[in-house]
Amino acid sequence: MGTGELSPALLPTKQIEKTLRSTFFDAHSLGYSEPKGDKRLRQCISVYLETKGINASPSSLMVVSGGLQALQLISVGLLQKGSMILHESPSYLNSVHPFQSAGMHLVGLSKQGHESIPTQMKRINGRKKASLFYTVPTFNNPTNTTWSKEERLNLLSLCKKEQIPIIEDDVYSDLWFDSEPPPPLKSLDADGLVLHIGSMSKTLSPGLRIGWIAGPITVIERLADIKMQMDYGSSALSQHLVAEWLATGQYSKHLEWLRQELMERRDFTLTLLNQYFKGLAEWQIPQGGFYIWLKLCKPIVNPNLFKQAIKENILLNPGYIYEPNNHTHIRLSYSYATEEQLAYGIQTLSKIIRRLV
Ligand SMILES: Cc1ncc(COP(=O)(O)O)c(C=O)c1O
Known part of the structure; x- marks a missing residue:
């Protein structure tokens, strides 16, 4: 992700x-x-x-x-x-x-x-x-x-x-x-x-x-x-x-197909977020592109969270890569992982975050 x-x-x-x-x-x-x-x-x-x-x-x-x-x-x-x-x-x-x-x-x-x-x-x-x-x-x-x-x-x-x-x-x-x-x-x-x-x-x-x-x-x-x-x-x-x-x-023909595929991935990811992240984080609905900028309700995005996710085979892009003092955001990408990986990743990440919160 x-x-x-x-x-x-x-x-x-x-x-x-x-x-x-x-x-x-x-x-x-x-x-x-x-x-x-x-x-x-x-x-x-x-x-x-x-x-x-x-x-x-x-x-x-x-x-x-x-x-x-x-x-x-x-x-x-x-x-x-x-x-x-x-x-x-x-x-x-x-x-x-x-x-x-x-x-x-x-x-x-x-x-x-x-x-x-x-x-x-x-x-x-x-x-x-x-x-x-x-x-x-x-x-x-x-x-x-x-x-x-x-x-x-x-x-x-x-x-x-x-x-x-x-x-x-x-x-x-x-x-x-x-x-x-x-x-x-x-x-x-x-x-x-x-x-x-x-x-x-x-x-x-x-x-x-x-x-x-x-x-x-x-x-x-x-x-x-x-x-x-x-x-x-x-x-x-x-x-x-x-x-x-x-x-x-x-x-341009390829783009038409790709937009549709990415939109389906976005919708799949949003369904998972609604299921597992309600009350844990906020997010906007992407109108294009690859990413969801997930804002957690607590500032727990730190190297410890990153390591715990790695232990479960989840690679995250934490907010502090993009803004040194940012400990509330995670960049989730829906362009790369399969549906199975997204389902596993989002559910497991929500468990790790609940534990830390
Ligand atoms: C905003 C932005 N600019 C540039 C790039 C680099 O892309 P390229 O593979 O064309 O070098 C990326 C890749 O992640 C990007 O997100």
């Missing part, structure tokens, strides 16, 4: 095999790719982003080996040691450290406090200039919250005034259930403030290692240059496969 990836049963293995069997490569496509990545793939990503209201030409896009590499490139290529990074807390950034290991100073801003995020940003930026603001505005990891359109517009307006660039990490937005989420920040950005990150990891396969960054051409060219120095480009085979899936419509 701790794993933030698709279950093997949700990976379209057979269809991927079929694409690879029927595919045609010319010799050039198996050489080193251009710094920004395979041209056909960038054209396909550009068309795909257009469906989300994002206007990004192939030359303002680069292919990366997953969203995490996008963050590492930004950290190495655009920021200086000691830079102040603002981010929405709790945050995925605390669980992976692409900025901390490069010597950046992270400051978490909460969406739940009495001040809005733009107000907090303005106050902090008045004391020391922030280098950027990182956010996962749609189906956040770990909280699964989504910013409304109004919140997005307020954020953009403040960032424009204060001259704070935004990293929009948008790896979950294709995974909506009943209705499409509000438009991406990038589609509302008239001032070139937003670097938009996407990935195939949460929808098609994390092992392909294909993601992208959309942003101002000069920034993309700089990042592409650094990527060339790092790894000479992402896998030609993976780039080819993703281009094929986008161009033929197979990707």
Whole structure:
């Protein structure tokens, strides 16, 4: 229940095999790719982003080996040691450290406090200039919250005034259930403030290692240059496969199926929570994505709870991974475990928690 990836049963293995069997490569496509990545793939990503209201030409896009590499490139290529990074807390950034290991100073801003995020940003930026603001505005990891359109517009307006660039990490937005989420920040950005990150990891396969960054051409060219120095480009085979899936419509067909499967897993998990966690915890109904951010009624989320769960073969993602002082939350993922594992895990976890409470 701790794993933030698709279950093997949700990976379209057979269809991927079929694409690879029927595919045609010319010799050039198996050489080193251009710094920004395979041209056909960038054209396909550009068309795909257009469906989300994002206007990004192939030359303002680069292919990366997953969203995490996008963050590492930004950290190495655009920021200086000691830079102040603002981010929405709790945050995925605390669980992976692409900025901390490069010597950046992270400051978490909460969406739940009495001040809005733009107000907090303005106050902090008045004391020391922030280098950027990182956010996962749609189906956040770990909280699964989504910013409304109004919140997005307020954020953009403040960032424009204060001259704070935004990293929009948008790896979950294709995974909506009943209705499409509000438009991406990038589609509302008239001032070139937003670097938009996407990935195939949460929808098609994390092992392909294909993601992208959309942003101002000069920034993309700089990042592409650094990527060339790092790894000479992402896998030609993976780039080819993703281009094929986008161009033929197979990707959108797959998404329709995947959304339905994830929604069934969400409903199954909610039924279990209603059965075993009433009075022990609170939670919101996910409108998309992978996670339920479970808020326990007592602050008992600590290494002891983690160890007791491990003894029963349950791997949890405790809140303190994402926010050092958080001892009330657990991130439950319904995307990976089987129904049988979810039933065992949720029932057993409720017993452990009842004992501790
Ligand atoms: C918000 C967020 N961004 C980026 C990533 C990294 O994904 P990728 O496999 O594309 O590197 C993850 C994976 O958990 C994530 O949750």
